[in-house]
Amino acid sequence: MKIAFMDRDGTIVKSYPDEEWQNVREPEILEGAIETMQEIIKRGYSIIILTNQYLLGEPEYNYTQVDYDEYTAKFLEILGKEGVQVKDIFYCPHGRHEGCGCIKPKPGMIKDALSKYPEINMKESFLVGDSVNDMKLAESFNLRSFGINVDYEDSVKIEGIKELLEYV
Numbered sequence: 001m002k003i004a005f006m007d008r009d010g011t012i013v014k015s016y017p018d019e020e021w022q023n024v025r026e027p028e029i030l031e032g033a034i035e036t037m038q039e040i041i042k043r044g045y046s047i048i049i050l051t052n053q054y055l056l057g058e059p060e061y062n063y064t065q066v067d068y069d070e071y072t073a074k075f076l077e078i079l080g081k082e083g084v085q086v087k088d089i090f091y092c093p094h095g096r097h098e099g100c101g102c103i104k105p106k107p108g109m110i111k112d113a114l115s116k117y118p119e120i121n122m123k124e125s126f127l128v129g130d131s132v133n134d135m136k137l138a139e140s141f142n143l144r145s146f147g148i149n150v151d152y153e154d155s156v157k158i159e160g161i162k163e164l165l166e167y168v
């Protein structure tokens, strides 16, 4: 099974400064994301989303599990209506100072994905994100990676998500 590992915030949906997320209720899908995901699926990839949600672990931001779950349900509903089935979402709910092993660029979320889905073929998979932490995570698994407006070592820099389709 080949996987498109995708970051969520800033890659598929609009991202916000930390202090604004508590007011965000509706996912705003970024331009080109749906078409790109539809095409990625046509090309035989399954989509797994990897997302840091450290606000959940930092009480000074009033962002709760219920907020996250409701947002996620809406997000999946929007994608589902467009025929985009997401295989799984792994998220890190820990605060930045908790020292967990799953906050990107730590490897925990991909490790979890590999134990849950041992049939994943990492050589045929790739990761796309919009931050250096995404690129570092991919690097630690020797995973092909694409950075949206990110310059990082061997990662391929793309200017928008649609450009992925030229490579995968």
Ligand SMILES: [Mg+2]
Pocket: 007, 008, 009, 010, 011, 015, 129, 130, 131
């Ligand atoms: Mg991001």
Ligand SMILES: [Zn+2]
Pocket: 092, 093, 094, 100, 101, 102, 103
């Ligand atoms: Zn974590």
